[in-house]
Amino acid sequence: RGGLAERLCRLQNRERSAISFWRHQCISDDKSPSDKSGVLIVKILEIFEECTIQVAICQQLEQSHATLSPEDAVINAEEPILKVLFTRETAAHLKSRPQDVIHIYPPWQKLLLQNADVPVIMNTYFSQKVLLSEHSEAREKTYGLTKMLIRKNIISLAQTFRLDDLDDKSHKESSDNQVPCAPQTHNNGDPKQHPSALSAINDSLLEMVESQGAVGWREVQVRVVIQRVYGLPAREGYRSHTHGSKPLLSNGGMFCRLCLLVQDAYGMFSEVQLQSLSSTDDIEQYCRRWEGKSCCLAGMKILQRTTRGRALGLFSLIDSLWPPVVPVKVPGQSQDSEMMTTNLPPPSFCYILTVQSGEIHVEVDEEEQISNLYQPPAVYGLKEILRNDGCNERCSFWAQVLYRRLQSKHSVPVDQREMLLFVTDSTLQNVVHGIPKVVAVSVTASCVLSMEIIEALSAGSQLVFFKDALWGNGRIICVERTVLLLQKPLLCSAADADLSELTGPVRLDELDSTTQANSICALRGTVVGVNESTAFSWPTCNRCGNGKLELCPQDRELLYCNQCSEVVTTPVLKMQLEVFLSCPSRSQSTVKVKVWHEITLFVLLTMPLFPQTYEVQSVLGKEVGLLNCYVHSVTSHPNCIALEEIVLL
Amino acid sequence: DVLTSRLKFIFGPCAVPALDLVDQRSVTRVRAPSGRTLYQVLGSSGKLYTCYSSCHFCTCPAFGFSVLQKSESLLCKHILAVYLSQAMGACQELAVSEDQLTNILLAEEEDEG
Numbered sequence: 001r002g003g004l005a006e007r008l009c010r011l012q013n014r015e016r017s018a019i020s021f022w023r024h025q026c027i028s029d030d031k032s033p034s035d036k037s038g039v040l041i042v043k044i045l046e047i048f049e050e051c052t053i054q055v056a057i058c059q060q061l062e063q064s065h066a067t068l069s070p071e072d073a074v075i076n077a078e079e080p081i082l083k084v085l086f087t088r089e090t091a092a093h094l095k096s097r098p099q100d101v102i103h104i105y106p107p108w109q110k111l112l113l114q115n116a117d118v119p120v121i122m123n124t125y126f127s128q129k130v131l132l133s134e135h136s137e138a139r140e141k142t143y144g145l146t147k148m149l150i151r152k153n154i155i156s157l158a159q160t161f162r163l164d165d166l167d168d169k170s171h172k173e174s175s176d177n178q179v180p181c182a183p184q185t186h187n188n189g190d191p192k193q194h195p196s197a198l199s200a201i202n203d204s205l206l207e208m209v210e211s212q213g214a215v216g217w218r219e220v221q222v223r224v225v226i227q228r229v230y231g232l233p234a235r236e237g238y239r240s241h242t243h244g245s246k247p248l249l250s251n252g253g254m255f256c257r258l259c260l261l262v263q264d265a266y267g268m269f270s271e272v273q274l275q276s277l278s279s280t281d282d283i284e285q286y287c288r289r290w291e292g293k294s295c296c297l298a299g300m301k302i303l304q305r306t307t308r309g310r311a312l313g314l315f316s317l318i319d320s321l322w323p324p325v326v327p328v329k330v331p332g333q334s335q336d337s338e339m340m341t342t343n344l345p346p347p348s349f350c351y352i353l354t355v356q357s358g359e360i361h362v363e364v365d366e367e368e369q370i371s372n373l374y375q376p377p378a379v380y381g382l383k384e385i386l387r388n389d390g391c392n393e394r395c396s397f398w399a400q401v402l403y404r405r406l407q408s409k410h411s412v413p414v415d416q417r418e419m420l421l422f423v424t425d426s427t428l429q430n431v432v433h434g435i436p437k438v439v440a441v442s443v444t445a446s447c448v449l450s451m452e453i454i455e456a457l458s459a460g461s462q463l464v465f466f467k468d469a470l471w472g473n474g475r476i477i478c479v480e481r482t483v484l485l486l487q488k489p490l491l492c493s494a495a496d497a498d499l500s501e502l503t504g505p506v507r508l509d510e511l512d513s514t515t516q517a518n519s520i521c522a523l524r525g526t527v528v529g530v531n532e533s534t535a536f537s538w539p540t541c542n543r544c545g546n547g548k549l550e551l552c553p554q555d556r557e558l559l560y561c562n563q564c565s566e567v568v569t570t571p572v573l574k575m576q577l578e579v580f581l582s583c584p585s586r587s588q589s590t591v592k593v594k595v596w597h598e599i600t601l602f603v604l605l606t607m608p609l610f611p612q613t614y615e616v617q618s619v620l621g622k623e624v625g626l627l628n629c630y631v632h633s634v635t636s637h638p639n640c641i642a643l644e645e646i647v648l649l
Numbered sequence: 650d651v652l653t654s655r656l657k658f659i660f661g662p663c664a665v666p667a668l669d670l671v672d673q674r675s676v677t678r679v680r681a682p683s684g685r686t687l688y689q690v691l692g693s694s695g696k697l698y699t700c701y702s703s704c705h706f707c708t709c710p711a712f713g714f715s716v717l718q719k720s721e722s723l724l725c726k727h728i729l730a731v732y733l734s735q736a737m738g739a740c741q742e743l744a745v746s747e748d749q750l751t752n753i754l755l756a757e758e759e760d761e762g
Contacts (some may be wrong), residue, residue: 003672008653008665015654051723053659087658107656123658 022105038106040121042084044098054091056084057118061101084121094129103128108538157169201263201296203329209302211353221298222261224270225371226364227321228468229287230481231256231277231448256448258286261317261481262297263373267328269318269347272297273354283450284485287467292374295364300353307349312392313480317468320394322346326372377467381427382439391472398488399423400502401462402438402648405519405630419443421457423464423518426502437509438520439476441469447478456486461649506648508628511641512585515633520646525581525591527622534578534594539571547574581594581624586641591628594644660729663722666693669727670738677741679703681750688740688751691725699753700731 002612011493042058049055061079074400084104086094096102112119123393201221202208208222233256275298308315323344336373377396385395421441428437443449456462465485471477478484509515511523540547541561552558559568572597581591629643670676675691679715686699690707698709705724706712712725734740745753 003668004653005665005669008657008668011650011654012657012665015657052661052721085659087661106696109651109658112657122655125658400688 011570015125022126026574030628040104040108042102042104042121044083044084044096044100044102045081047096047098049091052088054086054088054096056096057100058082058084058102060170075454081118082121083118084124086124086127090125090127093360094127096129097186100129100190110436126517128176188610202419205262205264205268205270205351206266208297208300208543221296222264223294223296224264225236225294225373226260226290226292227263227269227374228261228317228481229397230259230261230468230483231283231288231450232273232353232480233446233448234276258283259285259481260290260295261314261321262295263321263324263371265329267324268350269321270351270353271314272300274351275446282452283448283483284452287483287485289366290364292370293364293366293368294371294375297353300355302351303354304352306352311350313470315346316394316470316631317481318350319346320378320468321375324373325375328373351432365638376575382423382425383427383431385471385476386474388471393471394468395471395476396467396469397425398463398465398505399425399439399441401457401464403630403646404457404507404630404649418445420518421464423466424502424506429502436519437507440519441476441478443459443478443484446480447482447484448480449484453484453486457649462486482546492582509630510585511583511591511643513588515586515631515641517631519630519631521631522626522628523585523591523593523624523643524626525583525624527620527624528582529580530580530620531580531592536574537573539568540574541568542570542572545572579624589641590638590640592640593624593627593641595627596645660723663726663729666669666726669693670726670730671733671737671739674734674739674741676730676739677743679743679745679750679753681745681747683747685747685750687750687753688731689743690730692727698727700728702731728743 020468042056043061044056046057047054058081060082086096089518094102095099104121104124105128106125107123108121109123110119110121152276184191202225205222205224211220226305239621247631257276260272260274262272263267263269268621306314323346328344375617379396379398380492382397382399390396401421402424403422405420405422407420419442421443422438423441428435428439429435453464457464463486465488466476466478467485469476469482508520508522511521515521538547539549539559541549541564543566544561544562546561546563549559549571552567559571560566561568576594576596578592578594582592583589583591628646628648630646632642633642634641653664653668656668660667670690670693673691677689677691678686680686680729686702688702689702690698692698692709696709698707700707705728707725707727709725709727712728715722715726731740
């Protein structure tokens with residue numbers, strides 16, 4: 001390329017090979033090289049680090065003093081003071097401490113700055129420490145655990161822009177601004193005890209994260225507030241270690257871990273992944289006991305540092321908790337009582353922490369009061385949520401589940417399937433028109449449901465609290481970090497929400513021109529045709545309703561129900577039939593409804609031989625009353641809507 | 650050679666890219682009639698970064714990360730290129746109106762926000 005950059009590159013390469021050769025030579029030869037001309041001998045007085053360059057304040061020693069032991073060398077006040085700079089690699093190689101004597105071999109550079117009286121020595125690549133063996137052990141013990149003081153000369157912008165006050169603050173500035181940034185842990189003989197580190201409970205997550213890997217980081221404790229408790233599905237086949245030999249039980253077939261979203265006194269969030277949940281564990285219990293309380297985290301391992309762009313789900317939850325309800329501390333400042341937190345931007349990064357296996361490092365103060373920092377979920381009526389313009393916002397609501405439709409393949413266990421829950425509340429039921437009476441909430445596989453909820457949903461209509469569901473694009477979905485609870489939480493801020501029970505029977509929207517697929521509605525009409533090719537019937541057990549009856553092994557004429565373990569003498573015949581209706585509310589479309597019909601024994605005996613013919617004759621022209629249906633599909637050409645009769649929970 | 654090796658010693662990994670930028674005359678001093686100046690550096694990726702002359706700041710992500718957040722480095726390659734170009738008189742000059750300079754400064758703000 002030509003030019004300066006290339007020159008520097010070539011120079012760099014030459015230097016690099018020279019340095020490694022020299023260092024190699026130092027290691028192999030025990031004695032220092034014989035050529036002593038041009039060698040700078042210095043004794044380090046003070047050492048600190050600034051932006052990865054190590055600065056050593058040294059005193060230049062005369063040649064003759066080098067042979068004496070360091071203790072003997074008297075510090076002559078007239079000897080020149082030098083500021084010697086070492087690069088990070090050289091410093092690591094030297095491992096210098098105050099009082100060390102360093103030989104700096106040429107080529108080194110001396111720089112005299114205009115406004116400084118201390119000359120600076122640079123290009124100290126070829127430096128060697130003179131070690132006198134009998135003193136090295138003593139030195140190691142004393143300075144064993146001293147961490148390097150990082151001195152920062154913080155020049156305030158006020159100074160740069162000359163906004164200083166007239167009274168002489170500038171003189172104080174230089175000493176005040178040198179902040180020792182790394183804590184020094186003095187080792188008083190026993191390296192195992194760190195009394196100061198253990199007792200100090202930190203209140204900054206960031207500090208804990210940044211002290212990772214440093215000495216004593218396992219003992220660092222951070223006090224945080226638990227904002228949310230939820231379960232997260234773990235990866236397939238993932239297994240964590242638990243105490244003893246207890247087999248790992250998964251929560252209904254899906255491995256999931258208990259997680260906490262915590263916030264520290266500075267407003268910073270972190271997601272803490274705890275132990276795996278067993279099927280007996282109940283997320284609802286943990287939510288009730290832990291949410292809003294303070295807890296101490298210790299010895300956390302950093303799993304990941306994630307940003308807004310990579311973890312939209314997590315940050316939508318964090319956004320719902322921003323801004324904080326109480327003023328938060330601002331790092332680096334002494335804390336002022338009046339602090340404005342209204343203009344703080346929402347966080348853009350978050351650390352995901354996890355516990356070390358085998359040990360519990362989370363201590364929750366269950367007895368204590370709910371923290372002021374806790375923001376309980378804001379509960380709204382469904383009408384309010386549907387009117388919201390936002391996208392990907394978390395919302396919480398309390399609703400009655402009317403109907404459940406399982407979505408995925410039958411091979412997947414029930415609790416892992418995606419499902420569609422049709423819900424309503426009093427805000428929707430009491431509305432005249434314009435807003436649907438029933439809303440479909442999609443529950444994805446990533447939303448962890450406890451066994452209790454799954455069983456409750458199969459059993460009957462339930463009032464469910466949906467905590468932190470996601471609202472966007474006109475749909476409510478339950479994803480990761482959404483929790484479904486059967487009981488109303490103790491603390492929730494209900495903003496205009498009418499959490500009263502539904503009075504009276506539930507009404508569905510009537511079928512009309514706006515009805516869409518994957519919704520439920522009620523319809524009425526007249527039967528105008530029957531799709532005979534799709535009609536079929538099958539016997540069911542009259543006791544339990546089991547549709548899969550078998551032939552008795554003893555007597556092949558009789559039917560046997562293996563759920564009741566008995567012979568079925570009077571089966572109920574169920575028929576499935578597709579009928580075409582003429583519905584006045586949607587007169588333009590062909591309405592095709594799959595209906596079920598039960599025929600009891602009496603009718604069976606009096607029935608002619610072919611049930612299908614019977615059905616067609618009897619149902620044509622019949623009025624179908626208000627039928628609750630699930631809409632399978634809606635097509636415009638031909639204008640057809642296919643539905644299926646359903647039974648609400 | 651002496652000078653370049655000193656640069657390398659102090660500034661480490663920034664030195665070579667900065668010299669490269671100087672070689673390519675990527676630094677432009679932008680001046681408005683009021684006397685307000687700033688520097689624009691055409692980075693290696695083709696992106697234009699702004700370095701303030703009134704204080705130590707550059708809009709490149711490396712600055713925000715290495716200098717401000719991690720304190721690993723004193724400056725980024727763009728700022729070093731600015732200083733070197735100033736010293737060597739290798740800056741290109743551009744005179745703009747007051748409004749245009751304001752727009753450049755405000756545009757940076759919008760990006761950060």
